Amino acid sequence: MLEMGKPSFLVFLLLLHCFMGSLAWTKTNISTDKSALLALKSYITSDPYDFLANWSVSSSPCNWIGVRCDTRHRRVHSLNLGGMELKGSISPQLGNLSILVELDLSYNNFYGQIPKDLVRLRNLKLFNLSYNDFHDEQVPTWIGDLSSLVQLSVRNNSLNGFIPLSLFNLSSLEIIDCNFNFIEGTIPLEVGRLKQLKILRLEGNKLSGNIPHTISNLSSIELLSLSYNSLSGGIPNEIGHLSQLKILYLGVNQLAGSIPSSIFNNSVLQEIDLSTNQLSGEIPSSLFSISTLRVVDFTQNNLNGSVPTSIDNGTKLEVLYLGYNSFIGEIPSSLFSISTLRVVYFNQNNLSGSLPTSINNGTRLEDLVLRFNSFIGEIPSFIWNMPSLRLAMFSENHFKGNLPDEICHQLPLLEILGVTCNQFEGSIPQSITNCTSLKGLYLGGNSFTGFIPKDIGNLVKLEKIDLGANNLSGPIPPNIFNISTLTNLNLEANILLAFSHHI
Numbered sequence: 001m002l003e004m005g006k007p008s009f010l011v012f013l014l015l016l017h018c019f020m021g022s023l024a025w026t027k028t029n030i031s032t033d034k035s036a037l038l039a040l041k042s043y044i045t046s047d048p049y050d051f052l053a054n055w056s057v058s059s060s061p062c063n064w065i066g067v068r069c070d071t072r073h074r075r076v077h078s079l080n081l082g083g084m085e086l087k088g089s090i091s092p093q094l095g096n097l098s099i100l101v102e103l104d105l106s107y108n109n110f111y112g113q114i115p116k117d118l119v120r121l122r123n124l125k126l127f128n129l130s131y132n133d134f135h136d137e138q139v140p141t142w143i144g145d146l147s148s149l150v151q152l153s154v155r156n157n158s159l160n161g162f163i164p165l166s167l168f169n170l171s172s173l174e175i176i177d178c179n180f181n182f183i184e185g186t187i188p189l190e191v192g193r194l195k196q197l198k199i200l201r202l203e204g205n206k207l208s209g210n211i212p213h214t215i216s217n218l219s220s221i222e223l224l225s226l227s228y229n230s231l232s233g234g235i236p237n238e239i240g241h242l243s244q245l246k247i248l249y250l251g252v253n254q255l256a257g258s259i260p261s262s263i264f265n266n267s268v269l270q271e272i273d274l275s276t277n278q279l280s281g282e283i284p285s286s287l288f289s290i291s292t293l294r295v296v297d298f299t300q301n302n303l304n305g306s307v308p309t310s311i312d313n314g315t316k317l318e319v320l321y322l323g324y325n326s327f328i329g330e331i332p333s334s335l336f337s338i339s340t341l342r343v344v345y346f347n348q349n350n351l352s353g354s355l356p357t358s359i360n361n362g363t364r365l366e367d368l369v370l371r372f373n374s375f376i377g378e379i380p381s382f383i384w385n386m387p388s389l390r391l392a393m394f395s396e397n398h399f400k401g402n403l404p405d406e407i408c409h410q411l412p413l414l415e416i417l418g419v420t421c422n423q424f425e426g427s428i429p430q431s432i433t434n435c436t437s438l439k440g441l442y443l444g445g446n447s448f449t450g451f452i453p454k455d456i457g458n459l460v461k462l463e464k465i466d467l468g469a470n471n472l473s474g475p476i477p478p479n480i481f482n483i484s485t486l487t488n489l490n491l492e493a494n495i496l497l498a499f500s501h502h503i
C-alpha cells in the first residue's frame with residue numbers, strides 16, 4: 001500500500017501543480033492586460049503627438065501602437081513606448097502584464113519612482129527605462145527578482161544609492177547600462193558572478209573604491225565602461241584576461257599605478273580610454289601590435305618613457321591621444337606608415353627630435369597636435385599635402401624653416417594652423433588665403449617677414465589671428481576688419497603701418 005501510495009501522491013502533486021499553473025494563466029487574461037495599459041495611459045499627463053490616441057476600451061490592445069502580443073496566448077508580450085515624449089508616472093497596474101517580455105520606456109519624460117509592482121513581471125527579459133527622469137533613493141533591489149532579465153538599462157535617470165547585490169543574482173544578464181545616474185559606493189565583488197555579461201556600463205556615476213579583481217570572471221564581457229567616476233587604486237592585471245574585451249573605458253577616475261601590459265595581450269581590443277587618471281610608468285611596448293586596436297586615449301596621466309617604436313605592419317590604429325604626459329624621446333620613425341592613422345595628439349610632453357619623414361601613401365591625417373614639446377627641424381612637406389588635414393598645431397616647439405608657398409593648395413579642410421613660438425621665417429604665403437576653412441591662424445612669436453597677405457579678408461571663417469611678435473611690415477589689409485567672425489586679432493610687436501581701424 002505504502003509502495004503504491006507514494007507515487008500516486010506524487011502524481012496528485014504534479015496534477016495539482018499543473019492545475020494551479022493553469023489557474024495562474026486563467027486568473028489573468030487579455031482583459032487584465034488591457035486594463036493595465038489603460039491605467040498606464042491614465043497616468044500619462046502629456047502625449048504631445050497623440051501616440052496613445054487609439055488606446056481605447058473598444059479595441060484590442062494587441063492593435064495598439066507600441067503594443068505587441070504573443071501569437072499563441074494573445075497576451076501582451078512587449079510594450080515599446082520609446083521616444084514618444086510621453087510624460088507621467090508609471091502606474092502600479094503595469095505589474096499585471098504577467099507575460100510581458102519586453103518593456104521599453106526609453107527616451108520619454110517618465111518621472112517618480114519605479115513602482116515595486118513591476119517585480120511581478122517575472123518573464124521580463126528586456127527592461128529599458130533609459131533617458132527618463134526616474135528618481136529613486138536606490139536602484140530598486142527587487143530588480144534582482146526579475147530572474148529572466150537579459151538586458152537592463154536605467155541610463156540617464158536620477159537613481160541614487162548603491163548597486164543592489166541582488167542584481168548579481170541575475171545570471172542571464174547580458175547588458176547592464178546604468179550610465180549617468182548618481183550611483184555611489186563601490187563596485188561589488190559579486191560582479192564576477194555575471195558570466196553571461198557582455199556589456200557593463202557604469203559611466204558618469206559617483207562610484208569609488210577599487211576596480212574589483214573579480215572582474216576577471218566576466219569571461220563574456222565585450223564592453224566595460226567605468227569612466228567618469230571616482231575609482232582609485234590600480235588597473236587590475238586581470239583585465240588582460242578578458243579575452244572578449246573590445247572596448248575598455250576607464251577615463252576620468254583616480255586610477256594610479258602602471259598600465260598592465262596584459263591589456264595588450266588581447267587579440268580583439270578595439271578601443272581603450274585611460275585618460276585623466278594618475279597612471280604612471282611607461283606604455284607597454286606591445287601598444288602598436290594589436291591588429292584590432294583603433295582608438296587609444298592616454299591623455300592626462302603621469303606616463304613617461306618613450307613612445308613604443310615597434311609598429312606592427314598589421315596595426316589599424318586610427319586615433320592616438322597621448323597629450324599631457326611626460327613622454328620623452330622621439331616620435332617613432334614609422335608612425336606615419338600606419339595608413340589608418342587619422343588623429344595624433346602628442347601635446348604637452350617632453351618629446352624631442354625631428355618629425356618622421358616617411359609616410360604611407362594611404363595615410364590621411366586629420367589632426368596633428370604637437371604643441372608644447374621640444375621638436376626641432378622642419379615640418380615634413382607631406383603634411384602640407386594632406387587634403388584631410390583639419391588641425392595642424394605645432395606651436396611652442398623649436399621648429400624652423402618656411403611655410404611653403406603652395407601651403408594651402410591642398411588643405412580645403414584646415415581649421416587651425418598653429419606654429420606660434422617657433423623659429424619660422426620667410427613670408428606668410430599668399431596661398432594661405434586658399435585655406436577657406438581656417439578658423440584659427442596662429443603665427444605669432446616667429447621671425448616672419450614681408451607683408452600680411454592682401455586677400456586675408458577672404459578667410460571669412462577666421463575667429464582668431466595671431467601674427468604678433470614677428471617682423472612683418474607694410475600695410476594692414478583693411479579687409480581683415482570685414483571678417484565678421486573675428487574675435488581676436490593680435491598684430492602687436494611688428495613693424496606694420498598703423499591704420500585708424502581698431503577691433
Ligand SMILES: *[C@@H]1O[C@H](CO)[C@@H](O)[C@H](O)[C@H]1NC(C)=O
Pocket residue numbers: 026027028029030031032
Ligand atoms: C478575463 O477574465 C475575467 C475573469 O477573471 C472574465 O470575466 C473575462 O471574461 C475574461 N476575458 C477574456 C477576454 O477572456
Ligand SMILES: *[C@@H]1O[C@H](CO)[C@@H](O)[C@H](O)[C@H]1NC(C)=O
Pocket residue numbers: 054059060063064065
Ligand atoms: C493604432 O495606430 C496604429 C499606428 O497608427 C495602427 O497601426 C493601429 O492599427 C491602430 N489601432 C487601432 C485599434 O486603431
Ligand SMILES: *[C@@H]1O[C@H](CO)[C@@H](O)[C@H](O)[C@H]1NC(C)=O
Pocket residue numbers: 028032035092093094095096117
Ligand atoms: C492590477 O494591479 C493592481 C496593483 O498592482 C492591483 O491592485 C489589481 O488588483 C490588479 N488588477 C487586476 C485585474 O489584476
Ligand SMILES: *[C@@H]1O[C@H](CO)[C@@H](O)[C@H](O)[C@H]1NC(C)=O
Pocket residue numbers: 082106107126128129130151152153175177
Ligand atoms: C535602451 O534604449 C535606448 C534608447 O532607445 C537604446 O539606445 C538602448 O540600446 C536600449 N538599451 C537596451 C539595453 O535595450
Ligand SMILES: *[C@@H]1O[C@H](CO)[C@@H](O)[C@H](O)[C@H]1NC(C)=O
Pocket residue numbers: 131156180204
Ligand atoms: C545623458 O547624461 C549625460 C550626463 O549628464 C549628458 O551629458 C547627456 O546629454 C545625457 N543624454 C541625453 C540624451 O539626455
Ligand SMILES: *[C@@H]1O[C@H](CO)[C@@H](O)[C@H](O)[C@H]1NC(C)=O
Pocket residue numbers: 144165166167169
Ligand atoms: C540571491 O538568490 C539567492 C537564492 O535565490 C537568495 O538566497 C539570495 O538572498 C539572493 N541574494 C540577493 C542579494 O538578493
Ligand SMILES: *[C@@H]1O[C@H](CO)[C@@H](O)[C@H](O)[C@H]1NC(C)=O
Pocket residue numbers: 189190191192193194214217
Ligand atoms: C569566479 O569564477 C570562479 C570559477 O568559475 C568561481 O569559483 C568564483 O566563485 C567566481 N567568483 C565570483 C566573485 O563570482
Ligand SMILES: *[C@@H]1O[C@H](CO)[C@@H](O)[C@H](O)[C@H]1NC(C)=O
Pocket residue numbers: 240261262265
Ligand atoms: C599573454 O598571453 C599568453 C598566452 O595567452 C600568456 O602565456 C602570457 O602569459 C600573457 N602575457 C601577459 C603579460 O599576460
Ligand SMILES: *[C@@H]1O[C@H](CO)[C@@H](O)[C@H](O)[C@H]1NC(C)=O
Pocket residue numbers: 280281282304305
Ligand atoms: C617613470 O616613472 C616611474 C614611476 O613614476 C619612475 O619610477 C621612473 O623612473 C620614470 N622613468 C623615467 C625614464 O623617467
Ligand SMILES: *[C@@H]1O[C@H](CO)[C@@H](O)[C@H](O)[C@H]1NC(C)=O
Pocket residue numbers: 313
Ligand atoms: C605589410 O603587409 C602587407 C600585406 O599584409 C604587405 O604587402 C607589405 O609589404 C607589408 N609592409 C611592410 C613594410 O612589411
Ligand SMILES: *[C@@H]1O[C@H](CO)[C@@H](O)[C@H](O)[C@H]1NC(C)=O
Pocket residue numbers: 361
Ligand atoms: C600615392 O597614391 C596615389 C593614388 O592613391 C598615386 O596616384 C600616387 O602615385 C602614389 N604616390 C606614391 C609616391 O606612391
Ligand SMILES: *[C@@H]1O[C@H](CO)[C@@H](O)[C@H](O)[C@H]1NC(C)=O
Pocket residue numbers: 408409410430431432433434
Ligand atoms: C589657390 O589654389 C589653387 C590650386 O588649388 C591655385 O591655382 C591658386 O593659385 C591658389 N591661390 C593662391 C592665392 O595661391
